[in-house]
Amino acid sequence: MLLNAINSPADLKKIPFDKLPELAAEIRNFLLDNISKTGGHLASSLGVVELTIILHYLFDSPQDSIIWDVGHQAYAHKILTGRKDVFSTLRQLDGISGFPKKSESIHDLFDTGHSSTSVSLAAGIKTAENLLKKNNNVIAVIGDGSFTAGMVFEALNHIGHLNTRLIIILNNNEMSIARNIGAVSKFCNSRINIPFIAKQIETFDRTVAAVPALGPMLKEISNKFEHGIKSFLLPGLFFQEMGFSYLGPVNGYNFQEMRENLLLAKKRNRPVIVQINTVKGKGYSFAEQNPTRFHGIGAFDINTGHSLCEEKRTYTDVFSDLLYKAASNNSKLVAVTASMTDGTGLASFARSFPERFFDVGIAEQHQVTFSAGLSSKGFIPVIAVYATFLQRAYDQIIHDAALQKLPMIFCIDRSGISGQDGETHHGIFTLAFLRSVPDINIYSPFSENDFGQIFSLAETAGQPSFILYPRAEIGNYSGYPDENYADVRIFDRESGITIISAGYMFKQAIDSAKLLEKQGIRVNILNFLKIDKNAAESALHIFSKSSHLCIIEDNAPDGGFAGMLFEFFNDHNLKFQKILRSGIPKKFIEHGSRTELFDRYGLSAEKIFNQILNSTDKSNHE
Ligand SMILES: Cc1ncc(C[n+]2csc(CCOP(=O)(O)OP(=O)(O)O)c2C)c(N)n1
Secondary structure (H helix, E strand, O other), X not given: OOXXXXXXXXXXXXXXXXXXXXXXXXXXXXXXXXXXXXXXXXXXXXXOHHHHHHHHHHOOOOOOEEEEOOOOOOHHHHHHHHHHHHHHHOOOOOOOOXXXXXXXXXXOOOOOOOOOOHHHHHHHHHHHHHHOOOOOOEEEEEXXXXXXXXXXXXXXXXXXXXXXXXXXXXXXXXXXXXXXXXXXXXXXXXXXXXXXXHHHHHHHHHHXXXXXXXXXXXXXXXXXXXXXXXXXXXXXXXXXXXXXXXXXXXXXXXXXXXXXXXXXXXXXXXXXXXXXEOOOOOOOHHHHHOOOOOOXXXXXXXXXXXXXXXXXXXXXXXXXXXXXXXXHHOOOEEEEEOOOOOOOOOHHHHHXXXXXXXXXXXOHHHHHHHHHHHHHOOOEEEEEXXXXXXXXXXXXXXXXXXXXXXXXXXXXXXXXXXXXXXXXXXXXXXXXXXXXXXXXXXEOOOEHXXXXXXXXXXXXXXXXXXXXXXXXXXXXXXXXXXXXXXXXXXXXXXXXXXXXXXXXHHHHHHHHHHHHHHOOXXXXXXXXXXXXXXXXXXXXXXXXXXXXXXXXXXXXXOXXXXXXXXXXXXXXXXXXXXXXXXXXXXXXXXXXXXHXXXXXXXXXXXXXXXXXXXXXXXXXXX
16 A cells, blocks of 8 residues: 555655556545545545645645645645554544644645635735745645635735735636536536637737738737637636736646646746546546535445434434525525525525526625625525634624624524534634624524524514524423514523523523433423523513522624623623533634533533533522
């Protein structure tokens, strides 16, 4: 095995060039073997095995900076940079991350996970190198999906102006998570024979230049024609107009072709874009046939491609059914995604109502403002988005949605702790950043019934509504009445202890309450479905008789749900003997399953139970 001897890029460079395909095959098997057990971003990583090898073969990381956009495709990079032996811990609690992590390796230059940052980072690094009078190579590797984000165009525009030496590798596999959309995708995939056309135009130019008298005029017409036709037809010209050299398209599985083009790019004294064509899921037939399912996948059987994960009805499934039903009755409902059709549960809507479905590319800012435009003309856009990616669109929420008081329904999946993707993907800041915005409604459902009720309210609200729900099984009551509650679900148990949760965290509240009941301790339970201070008014009678409170939440602590309650208590001069807070600390939360992280941060029913038991015991002794 060639791979056995490789623990760094220096080891890789000792492998003869003609042996690289053999190494690629070994890495592919290694990836499949491991990811079928741990789960992870399989398809993207399989696609770039050869590209990763050749980059580390030709460049000298970390002096040369290689920046992986998003970082979900960087598994082969991890394997070649010393993490092969711990690769089986990928995405596991306390194991290595599924994304580049500075703390893991000097070859990981940034902690990443959100898309479309690599070109800006490369520009910044190269500019710093120039100021330091260094001349190392700087390479951004970015997929055609990530190339759809506005930030990339901001960076290209700036780099064209800087006119500095750096390399952007456009990894074109025609896929985002689903099939890529839009103009970028079209020009990357134009099948025009570029050298042929360029040659024809050159020959025409030479011929007309020789025509006496009319030559200059014909040449000018030819130039205009050339400009028009090239801009229209040729992928590289768009980049050339922005001040880049363009090389490609290059076959991402031909080492020789990649070597030639990358060495050319290395020599250029200006920014270069090298388009490398790859296949998402390359080498594993199930992933090649269905790259979307294998983009991010849990454990699976290698031989059949079937999932080995338990199937549960999730909040996403409930949203998906709910939207389909609502849209069947309300022709004004439209759905907008930023390249997350499947993850957010929009696939069935897209199939059933294609004319009312919009995938805008990885462009959350545009997603919100585009939706505001739709709303201004009487449509009700449903913006289906992961909590963490909505961070991109904060100004659009304030300026284009809330300020305009436009009916828009933000369905915010993966709220709170989201799991194995870790720091970059937990949706723990949403509540804190939304709570300060006026003229919006913030909701969080626990049960399917809650979700339906909240969605109907949002449909008729004359302003934006935000519905927060997690990556988890939908809540159900077992023993608690499933009624329609107004803003706050209240269980008054004639107790001095009150457990308070918002929306989906009700599960932790009832599970810990059941454990306490077994010890003969009765508790009141408050569950906020609408998260605002006015809603808290309806629970004033419970607060007034409580000596002990336990607030449960999986949001960043500052400015979140507990923060809202503290403000409310202060406004109403409410005092308590003890307020416990079961929640995450103010830090970036690592990766791990939701259950493991809940346990680690005191949010499991057992930990909440113990916390309450200890605190009430102590006060009884006092
Ligand atoms: C801001 C942001 N929005 C959405 C995502 C979710 N996401 C992760 S990878 C991906 C598709 C990326 O496509 P591409 O860059 O072409 O890479 P490929 O997986 O095809 O190699 C998306 C939408 C993200 N990581 N960041």
